[in-house]
Amino acid sequence: MIEVRNLTKMYGDKLAVNNISFKVEKGEILGFLGSNGAGKSTTMNMLTGYISSTSGAVLIDGTDILEDPKKAKANIGYLPEIPPLYVDMTVDAYLSFMYDLKKCKLPRKAHLKDVCNLCKIQDVRGRLIKNLSKGYRQRVGMAQALINNPPVLILDEPTVGLDPSQIIEIRSLIKKLGKRHTVILSSHILPEIQAVCDRIIIINRGEVAADGTADEIAKKITNEHKMTLRIEGPEHSADDKRIIAEAIRNISGVKYVRADMEREKGIYDYDVETDGKTDVRRDINKLCAEKGWNILMLQLSDLTLEDIFLKITMGENLESSASEKGGKSKKPRIEIKRSENGKIKAVQEDDDKEDDGDGDSIVSDDSEDNNGGEE
Amino acid sequence: MLAIYRREMGAFFTSGVAYVFLAVFWLVSGIFFYNGVVGNATTDTSALFSSMFYIVMFLIPVLTMKLLSEEKKNRTDQGLLTAPISLWDIVLGKYFAALTLFIIAESVVFIYAFILNYLGDVVWTPLIGNYVAMIFLGAAFIAVGLFVSSLTESQMASAVVSLVLLFVIYLSEMLVSNFENGGKFKKAIYFVVSKLAFYSRYVEFTRGVFSLPSIVFFISAAFLFNFFTVKVLEKRRWS
Numbered sequence A: 001m002i003e004v005r006n007l008t009k010m011y012g013d014k015l016a017v018n019n020i021s022f023k024v025e026k027g028e029i030l031g032f033l034g035s036n037g038a039g040k041s042t043t044m045n046m047l048t049g050y051i052s053s054t055s056g057a058v059l060i061d062g063t064d065i066l067e068d069p070k071k072a073k074a075n076i077g078y079l080p081e082i083p084p085l086y087v088d089m090t091v092d093a094y095l096s097f098m099y100d101l102k103k104c105k106l107p108r109k110a111h112l113k114d115v116c117n118l119c120k121i122q123d124v125r126g127r128l129i130k131n132l133s134k135g136y137r138q139r140v141g142m143a144q145a146l147i148n149n150p151p152v153l154i155l156d157e158p159t160v161g162l163d164p165s166q167i168i169e170i171r172s173l174i175k176k177l178g179k180r181h182t183v184i185l186s187s188h189i190l191p192e193i194q195a196v197c198d199r200i201i202i203i204n205r206g207e208v209a210a211d212g213t214a215d216e217i218a219k220k221i222t223n224e225h226k227m228t229l230r231i232e233g234p235e236h237s238a239d240d241k242r243i244i245a246e247a248i249r250n251i252s253g254v255k256y257v258r259a260d261m262e263r264e265k266g267i268y269d270y271d272v273e274t275d276g277k278t279d280v281r282r283d284i285n286k287l288c289a290e291k292g293w294n295i296l297m298l299q300l301s302d303l304t305l306e307d308i309f310l311k312i313t314m315g316e317n318l319e320s321s322a323s324e325k326g327g328k329s330k331k332p333r334i335e336i337k338r339s340e341n342g343k344i345k346a347v348q349e350d351d352d353k354e355d356d357g358d359g360d361s362i363v364s365d366d367s368e369d370n371n372g373g374e375e
Numbered sequence B: 001m002l003a004i005y006r007r008e009m010g011a012f013f014t015s016g017v018a019y020v021f022l023a024v025f026w027l028v029s030g031i032f033f034y035n036g037v038v039g040n041a042t043t044d045t046s047a048l049f050s051s052m053f054y055i056v057m058f059l060i061p062v063l064t065m066k067l068l069s070e071e072k073k074n075r076t077d078q079g080l081l082t083a084p085i086s087l088w089d090i091v092l093g094k095y096f097a098a099l100t101l102f103i104i105a106e107s108v109v110f111i112y113a114f115i116l117n118y119l120g121d122v123v124w125t126p127l128i129g130n131y132v133a134m135i136f137l138g139a140a141f142i143a144v145g146l147f148v149s150s151l152t153e154s155q156m157a158s159a160v161v162s163l164v165l166l167f168v169i170y171l172s173e174m175l176v177s178n179f180e181n182g183g184k185f186k187k188a189i190y191f192v193v194s195k196l197a198f199y200s201r202y203v204e205f206t207r208g209v210f211s212l213p214s215i216v217f218f219i220s221a222a223f224l225f226n227f228f229t230v231k232v233l234e235k236r237r238w239s
Helices: A040-047 A069-074 A091-101 A108-119 A134-146 A164-180 A190-196 A214-221 A239-251 A280-292 A306-315 A313-327 B002-015 B017-037 B048-063 B069-074 B077-081 B087-106 B109-121 B125-152 B157-177 B184-196 B200-205 B213-238
Strands: A001-011 A014-024 A029-033 A056-058 A077-081 A152-156 A180-185 A199-206 A207-212 A223-234 A255-264 A266-276 A294-301
Touching: A001 A040, A014 A040, A014 A199, A014 A207, A029 A040, A029 A164, A029 A190, A040 A056, A040 A077, A040 A152, A040 A180, A069 A077, A091 A108, A091 A134, A091 B002, A091 B077, A108 A134, A134 A152, A164 A180, A164 A190, A180 A190, A199 A214, A199 A306, A207 A214, A207 A306, A207 B200, A223 A255, A223 A280, A223 B002, A239 A255, A239 A266, A239 A280, A255 A306, B002 B017, B002 B087, B017 B048, B017 B087, B017 B109, B048 B087, B048 B125, B048 B157, B048 B200, B069 B077, B069 B157, B077 B087, B087 B125, B087 B213, B109 B125, B125 B157, B125 B200, B125 B213, B157 B184, B157 B200, B200 B213
Parallel strands: A029 A180, A029 A199, A077 A152, A152 A180
Antiparallel strands: A001 A014, A001 A056, A199 A207, A223 A266, A223 A294, A255 A266
16 A cells, blocks of 8 residues: 655755665555654655655556646645644534545535544534644644545654543554554654554654564564562572572573662562573572572563664664673663562563562462462 | 645644744735835835845745654654655645645735725736745745755744845845856846746746746756755665
8 A cells, every 4th residue: 555665855965865665555544653763754755755765666456646746645635743733723614624635436415524523623613623622632733634434544742732531542543543544653652652553663763663563573683581680589689689699590491690779678680681592580499499598589571662662763772871881791781660569560461460479479470471479 | 745744734834833923924025015016106016025035035934844843853753754755745735835825825916906906906917926926935945945945944943044044045146147247257147047047937927927937947946946946755764
């Protein structure tokens, strides 16, 4: 449906978008992720023909946007970062204008009513746009994009300025639209992308840094597994810390151990990273049993989209500081903070399995889905 | 194009620009009419029209100042430029909206003619000739104003620059008037400038001469500046 080939944009001699290529199939919802200034909006502006590309091509349903702009644009509904609203018009007048502008052939009254119902703006149709709140304006912008039922929808941060319940509504709307339309949306909000999109493209410094589902991206970036352990030594001292860390480090399959903060008096947390092939939990359990140490907590922490995002976008800075520290691992380290009182932050993809684990059992489960427990 | 034309006409009235434009235009032309025609006890409207040149020059920037600059500032141009229409549709839609309002304002002369009808015999030929000429003059001026509006995001800058530009176009002839009897180089400048000057072409009409080349000249000027405007929008896309 949408094909982007080696798209490049230079602003003067500043490279904004560098050689981006991807394809979006019909009925797919694609999420665009990237930090500020990464080139998301520039890419979207090129997709919609608002600005031209320096080189490369954008094909909408097989039509090049620069060669036959009218035909290509007729297939696109675009909601820019700032909705293009004429504030001195009423919602109805504005939508009617957009209806004419897009040369829509559908029955005017019924179509505008449908669109307003979809975006939940029926009750403000007679009001001037300048008197509407940000959330309503955003939804009018959305309605404008939906006019003429374009097969492709391009939404630049569609949920900005909405309250939480509206955000949920818009998200479900986008999901619903994804069945009939091809949708590209950009967002800063990671859970949103994760909840709505079938596929994610992470853009960093104008280049595609990752492309795939959240799981696929996580797997590509790292095959390591991280876990956090809280182990009580016999003496409750810094010596414990050193000995325990050393002992865990000697277990085969462990790549990296770092003693973290003192969470309880004399008891430390240890971040352990494995090579991803061996499950070291049983070995650790055995080791602790032999030495008479107590495992107070074991928590597996796989990469979340947030980690992936940070890893990609901040990768270079972290990498350099990590290698300065001792160079044990070239991979940047992202810590996941959790509250002390036992409430564990869910870190895996299916986070509804959030586990408080206040039982006595020490978790040594094979399942990776288990978030671990606490004694 | 029609959608943009309709929206622009609506915007003229909701934003109040139309009311200011029409009120000032009619007030000042009314004063000229009273002083120049009724006060002088004549039914010849040529004097009225040669004064009207100034109103047109001062008021057209008001009409055109926000046509494109505001779109850019409010980012509403994103809606227009991503719609399945051409740049010419956008520019001409706006251009004809401004032109329509100008024609409405200009048509007030028929009310004056109606009044004159009661005071004496109306001399229709110069009146119609002048009316047509002024519309073509306005058409060229609006294209200039629209072009300036496409260059900036600020309405104020747009108004001031187009006023200055129209003024220069008007004055250019007077600035070089003493070049007429100078050397070859000066003569060449005089020749070029006087050929391009708007004022002398317009003044011909106020003297009752209907000149087809002048009409063609004004239409060409309007087309040329609209063409420039399209190129500015296109260039913005490519920069």
